[in-house]
Amino acid sequence: xxxxxxxxxxxxxxxxxxxxxxxxxxxxxxxxxxxxxxxxxxxxxxxxxxxxxxxxxxxxxxxxxxxxxxxxxxxxxxxxxxxxxxxxxxxxxxxxxxxxxxxxxxxxxxxxxxxxxxxxxxxxxxxxxxxxxxxxxxxxxxxxxxxxxxxxxxxxxxxxxxxx
Amino acid sequence: xxxxxxxxxxxxxxxxxxxxxxxxxxxxxxxxxxxxxxxxxxxxxxxxxxxxxxxxxxxxxxxxxxxxxxxxxxxxxxxxxxxxxxxxxxxxxxxxxxxxxxxxxxxxxxxxxxxxxxxxxxxxxxxxxxxxxxxxxxxxxxxxxxxxxxxxxxxxxxxxxxxxxxxxxxxxxxxxxxxxxxxxxxxxxxxxxxxxxxxxxxxxxxxxxxxxxxxxxxxxxxxxxxxxxxxxxxxxxxxxxxxxxxxxxxxxxxxxxxxxxxxxxxxxxxxxxxxxxxxxxxxxxxxxxxxxxxxxxxxxxxxxxxxxxxxxxxxxxxxxxxxxxxxxxxxxxxxxxxxxxxxxxxxxxxxxxxxxxxxxxxxxxxxxxxxxxxxxxxxxxxxxxxxxxxxxxxxxxxxxxxxxxxxxxxxxxxxxxxxxxxxxxxxxxxxxxxxxxxxxxxxxxxxxxxxxxxxxxxxxxxxxxxxxxxxxxxxxxxxxxxxxxxxxxxxxxxxxxxxxxxxxxxxxxxxxxxxxxxxxxxxxxxxxxxxxxxxxxxxxxxxxxxxxxxxxxxxxxxxxxxxxxxxxxxxxxxxxxxxx
Ligand code: SF4
Ligand code: SF4
Ligand code: FES
Numbered sequence: 246x247x248x249x250x251x252x253x254x255x256x257x258x259x260x261x262x263x264x265x266x267x268x269x270x271x272x273x274x275x276x277x278x279x280x281x282x283x284x285x286x287x288x289x290x291x292x293x294x295x296x297x298x299x300x301x302x303x304x305x306x307x308x309x310x311x312x313x314x315x316x317x318x319x320x321x322x323x324x325x326x327x328x329x330x331x332x333x334x335x336x337x338x339x340x341x342x343x344x345x346x347x348x349x350x351x352x353x354x355x356x357x358x359x360x361x362x363x364x365x366x367x368x369x370x371x372x373x374x375x376x377x378x379x380x381x382x383x384x385x386x387x388x389x390x391x392x393x394x395x396x397x398x399x400x401x402x403x404x405x406x407x408x409x
Numbered sequence: 410x411x412x413x414x415x416x417x418x419x420x421x422x423x424x425x426x427x428x429x430x431x432x433x434x435x436x437x438x439x440x441x442x443x444x445x446x447x448x449x450x451x452x453x454x455x456x457x458x459x460x461x462x463x464x465x466x467x468x469x470x471x472x473x474x475x476x477x478x479x480x481x482x483x484x485x486x487x488x489x490x491x492x493x494x495x496x497x498x499x500x501x502x503x504x505x506x507x508x509x510x511x512x513x514x515x516x517x518x519x520x521x522x523x524x525x526x527x528x529x530x531x532x533x534x535x536x537x538x539x540x541x542x543x544x545x546x547x548x549x550x551x552x553x554x555x556x557x558x559x560x561x562x563x564x565x566x567x568x569x570x571x572x573x574x575x576x577x578x579x580x581x582x583x584x585x586x587x588x589x590x591x592x593x594x595x596x597x598x599x600x601x602x603x604x605x606x607x608x609x610x611x612x613x614x615x616x617x618x619x620x621x622x623x624x625x626x627x628x629x630x631x632x633x634x635x636x637x638x639x640x641x642x643x644x645x646x647x648x649x650x651x652x653x654x655x656x657x658x659x660x661x662x663x664x665x666x667x668x669x670x671x672x673x674x675x676x677x678x679x680x681x682x683x684x685x686x687x688x689x690x691x692x693x694x695x696x697x698x699x700x701x702x703x704x705x706x707x708x709x710x711x712x713x714x715x716x717x718x719x720x721x722x723x724x725x726x727x728x729x730x731x732x733x734x735x736x737x738x739x740x741x742x743x744x745x746x747x748x749x750x751x752x753x754x755x756x757x758x759x760x761x762x763x764x765x766x767x768x769x770x771x772x773x774x775x776x777x778x779x780x781x782x783x784x785x786x787x788x789x790x791x792x793x794x795x796x797x798x799x800x801x802x803x804x805x806x807x808x809x810x811x812x813x814x815x816x817x818x819x820x821x822x823x824x825x826x827x828x829x830x831x832x833x834x835x836x837x838x839x840x841x842x843x844x845x846x847x848x849x850x851x852x853x854x855x856x857x858x859x860x861x862x863x864x865x866x867x868x869x870x871x872x873x874x875x876x877x878x879x880x881x882x883x884x885x886x887x888x889x890x891x892x893x894x895x896x897x898x899x900x901x902x903x904x905x906x907x908x909x910x911x912x913x914x915x916x917x918x919x920x921x922x923x924x925x926x927x928x929x930x931x932x933x934x935x936x937x938x939x940x941x942x943x944x945x946x947x948x949x950x951x952x953x954x955x956x957x958x959x960x961x962x963x964x965x966x967x968x969x970x971x972x973x974x975x976x977x978x979x980x981x982x983x984x985x986x987x988x989x
Contacts (some may be wrong), residue, residue, distance in 0.1 A: 248591045294591055298989055307574025308989045309598075312590035316579045 250324045251364045254295045263288050264296065268303035277304055278314055282321060291322045324362040327369035329407045331355075333385045336375025343397070344383035348372060350400040351385075368407070415481040430472040430483055431459055435929065441485055442494060442523050444501075445560035446473035447925045450570060450609055456501075456560055458523070460493050461485045469493055495527055503534040505612075506555035512613040519611035519924055520558060541586065546596035548773050549618055549766040550604060554586050557614035563587065563606035570911060571885040573716065575600035590989070599719045599989055601885070603712035603909045604766030604790075604918015617766050617790050617919060621797050624787055627758045628671040635758045636746075637672040638738050639663060641679055642764040642829030642914035643791045645940040649921040650795035651805040656936035658944050661810020666798050667762075668811060677813040678761070679825030681738035682837070684962070685709065686824060686953035688979055689731045689834075690841045691970035693904055697875065702726045704880075704895060704902040707834050709733045711771035712909030712918075714983065716885050721892055722985035730980040732784070734828065735761040735768065736777050739784030740978040745966045749816060754782055761788045764829070764917030767909065776981045790919025818958035823945030825953065830938040831883035831913035832859035832866060835906040839870050839879070840952045846873030854951060860942075862912060862934060865891050867900075879904045884911035915941065 267284045271277035281304065285296050292315050294308075301308040315321040333339075333348045348370075352358060355368050362369040378384045381393025385403070392403055411426040417434050424433045434441050445456035454474035461472045464482035469490065472483075484490065502524065509515050523529075541554035561578060564587060568574040575598050579588050589598045607615040627635050648659040667675045693705050708714060708729040717724055732740065739761070743754040761768060765788075771777065772785040789797075798805055812819035824840055827833035836856045843851055858868035859879070864887035869878045880902050882891040888907045894900045910917050912934030923933050950956060967974045 247593045247597075249593075297590070302988065307568060307577065308590040309574050309577035309588075310568070313577040313579050317581050 248323060250291070250293045250362070252293070252325055252362055252366055254293050256289060256295060260288050261299070264299060265303070268300065272304060278306065278311065279318075282311075282315060286321060291325045293323065322360065324360060324369060325366065327362045328367050329387050330369050330371065331385065331387050331404075332371045332373045332376075334374075334376050334378070334383065335372045336379065336382075338375070338379035339383040342382040344385075344395075346397050347383055347385060347395055347400060350397050351404070354401060354404055368404070413477050413479050413481075415477050415479070415483065417483045418485055424477055426477070428477050430461060430470070430475045430477060430481075432929075433477050434461075434472065434483070434485055439485055440926075441472045442498075442527060443473055443925060444519060444523065444558065444611055445562060447562050447565075447609055448929050451560070451562045451565040453561060453565070456558070457497050458494060460490055460497070462487055462490055491527075495529060498523055498527055498529055499532050499534060501558050502529065502532050503536055504538050505558060506538070506553075512556070513616045513619070514613035514922075517922055517924070518613060519926075522924070537583075539583070539586070544588075544594045544596075545618065546594035547600065547602065547618065547770070548596065549602035549769040550595050550600065550607065551616050551618055552588075552595060553614050553616070554588070555614075556612050557587055558612055559585060559587065560611060561587070562609040562611065563615060566605045566609045567600075569886070571601075571603060571605055571909075572889050573599060573601055573603075573885060576606065599986070601712040601715040601719070601909060602767040602770040602918075603885070605910060606918075607766065608916070608918050608920065608922060610922075611925065617792065618769060619793055619796075620769075620787055621789065621793050621800075624760055624789060624797070627760070627787070632756055633758045634673050634750075634752050634756055635671070635760065636674045636676060636742055637667050637760045637762060638676040638678045638681070638735055638742075639667070639762040640735060640764055640829065640914060641682065641826045641833075641941060642917060642920070642937070643762050643794070644944075645829060645915050645937040646764065646920045647791050647795060648805075649923070650792070651798075653806065655923065655927075655931065655933055656940050658940040659805075660944065661812070662805060662808040664813055665808040665811040666803050666805055667794075669803050669808075670797055670801055672760070674814045676738065676742075676817055677821050677825075678735050678738055679821030679828070680817045680956070680958065681734035681741070682825035682828040682834075683821055683953035683956045683959050684737050684741070684979070685731055685734045685828075685834075686837050686841050687959060687963070687970045688737075688975055689729050690838050690845070690953075692729055692731065693838070693842065693877075694845065695971060697877070697903060704878075704905050705729050706905045706907060708981075709828065709834055710767070710908045710910075710914075711765070712767035713885065713888060713907045715767065715770070715986070716888065716909065717892075718983055718986040719988055720889065721896075724892065724896075725983045725985065728983055730982065732777060732979055732981045733768075733771065734825075735763065735788075736771065736784045736981075737979045739777075739786075740779050741962070743779065743782055743784065744978060745962065746816070754780075758786045759784070761785050762791065762794045763788050764791050764914045764920045765910075766790060766918040768919075776984075779978060791917075792919060792921060795921070816958070817962075818956070820948065820950075822953055822956050823948040823951035825956075826941055826944045826948065829914045829941045830860070830934075831908050832856075832861070832881045832906065833913065833941070834908075835859045835868075835879055835881050835904070837953060838904070838906075839877075841954045842877070843870060843872040844952065844954065846875060848873070850952075859906075860938075862932070877904055878902045879906075881906045883908045883913050885909050912938070 454471040459472040460469040462484040544552040644660040648657040747754040824837035866881040915937035
């Protein structure tokens with residue numbers, strides 16, 4: 246049930262020092278939480294439970310409130326970006342042509358949700374808005390590689406290329 | 410007081426400045442539907458149920474947050490208003506799991522009442538509905554988000570009044586839901602099981618973990634000797650479930666009903682409250698005399714205990730080592746009583762009827778057992794007891810008044826009864842401690858300074874040449890404030906009483922649920938507390954140490970308060986827990 250990241254937290258003492266400085270800077274301000282979260286995501290690349298706990302403690306708000314704000318705004322991420330960032334376009338053209346099924350297939354193969362990252366840190370999955378390649382719909386990208394006119398059966402082969 | 414004149418539906422009225430349109434309308438006999446609004450708890454203006462027309466204004470306004478002003482003209486019953494409210498309600502209903510018949514809140518649901526009052530006969534929008542897993546991992550609280558209407562009353566209670574903040578609003582739009590951080594279960598986070606969220610939920614999205622089936626099974630088992638005990642606050646509220654006015658004490662009928670349900674013995678936790686006073690009072694005197702850790706803080710409220718373990722792990726030595734009264738009773742029933750009656754403690758099943766959901770969690774704590782037997786086997790809330798009485802076909806209001814069972818006496822003392830209201834444990838303790846220190850029997854025994862609903866009450870008592878500085882806090886926000894003051898050295902105290910629920914046990918998370926409308930007209934905490942203080946007044950004995958059965962228990966079995974046997978049976982320890 247828990248949405249905690251399965252990726253082990255690898256924060257360094259240096260990062261923690263930076264975060265503490267950010268918290269110190271904003272402490273007591275009205276609406277401090279959002280700027281602190283932004284900077285924290287800058288420092289760590291994402292906002293795992295360990296970081297959210299430090300922020301909750303530092304600002305004197307509940308962890309549930311921190312998590313509520315993190316999940317309210319799409320720019321915050323609970324998981325790190327994988328070595329390979331898989332992104333599926335959910336723009337209208339792609340969606341009509343079945344990108345929903347493509348995404349389901351990826352979820353099934355990688356056993357992660359949208360916004361998730363595999364435990365080995367290799368793949369992360371994102372759904373994006375229209376990337377302007379509607380002629381190729383449905384489209385997915387893996388880092389800078391673009392794959393278009395996909396059918397569900399293509400997915401496994403594409404992901405295989407990046408495994409091992 | 411500055412008064413403001415306004416017109417509601419053409420009717421001229423005058424109300425104090427600062428009043429909301431909602432309150433003003435009610436004072437003029439006009440009802441405005443509400444959902445997210447709950448007096449003293451939640452005033453966010455988010456559900457849009459209470460829309461009204463303001464003359465000269467374009468958009469409809471939320472009456473629950475709209476302040477009155479001189480010359481204001483309000484219309485609460487126009488076609489536009491009625492239509493807007495209905496659409497809002499139908500939208501809510503379209504994404505609601507409408508299994509009213511099998512819902513725990515059937516016939517006591519604010520949403521159901523509104524659908525009836527606003528004449529909703531058909532739900533026009535049949536859209537996609539969210540489907541959520543039910544969170545039932547906690548031993549106390551069940552959350553069913555399929556029923557949640559996102560009014561946020563529970564969030565405001567948990568975050569602002571209790572300052573626990575276990576739950577909050579997550580995500581946005583259609584995916585919005587109230588959950589714990591990282592969608593963990595209430596059983597995995599710093600939730601203290603107080604159940605105040607249940608008490609304020611207008612619908613069936615929050616409920617206690619119902620274990621009435623376990624109790625029915627125990628009663629039906631011929632090899633089990635099933636003993637029940639009832640906390641002081643239960644008698645002050647149980648009657649509400651059977652249509653009696655809030656604040657009616659039903660002690661005698663409750664005892665009669667329990668007997669008819671098939672319990673082998675019906676005991677009163679008040680006896681154990683008297684026992685607690687003997688132990689806790691002695692512990693306090695020992696700490697004062699021997700330079701022990703002060704202030705000593707009461708340990709009767711398991712919601713407070715868990716809160717302290719999460720938030721103030723450095724204060725655990727300040728907590729009294731006394732088990733809470735019903736746990737003490739369980740331990741005595743499975744030792745002294747078992748021996749006396751010649752029953753194997755393993756075949757005794759102790760059920761506690763409590764106004765409290767946190768007691769369900771408490772009863773499962775490993776520390777609260779003797780020789781591998783839990784002191785208390787099962788805890789039912791006042792609401793669950795009412796369900797059993799209804800299911801058994803007992804006509805509660807027709808019952809005769811009956812007494813509790815021997816061998817612990819058919820009556821405890823008034824000191825035991827007042828445990829159910831904020832300040833009661835303190836007052837009961839002072840009654841005993843003052844007598845001991847002065848070596849006399851005081852006749853002035855009502856300590857008004859510790860009664861009532863002030864968030865933090867400070868008092869001091871001088872006896873035997875000693876001044877005991879005392880404070881009482883109820884509701885965990887007040888408790889946090891008081892403890893912080895103690896930690897900063899802002900205030901010096903010897904003895905603190907804390908109850909997790911605002912108003913104390915009478916307003917516990919396991920008590921009958923009172924709709925927002927009724928709570929606008931009266932303070933249920935005051936009404937229920939009255940029932941308790943009246944019972945105290947009417948009892949012949951009002952001090953714990955005067956209870957002859959308590960004396961007998963020490964003579965025959967325990968020896969002396971805080972002695973060896975007491976420590977084995979009646980005292981416990983606490984565990985530091987993670988903040989989140
Ligand atoms: S039981 Fe108390 S602490 Fe737990 S979620 Fe409800 S209000 Fe918060
Ligand atoms: S659980 Fe109940 S009180 Fe909490 S937001 Fe949902 S409907 Fe409101
Ligand atoms: S907005 Fe007024 S009751 Fe909800």
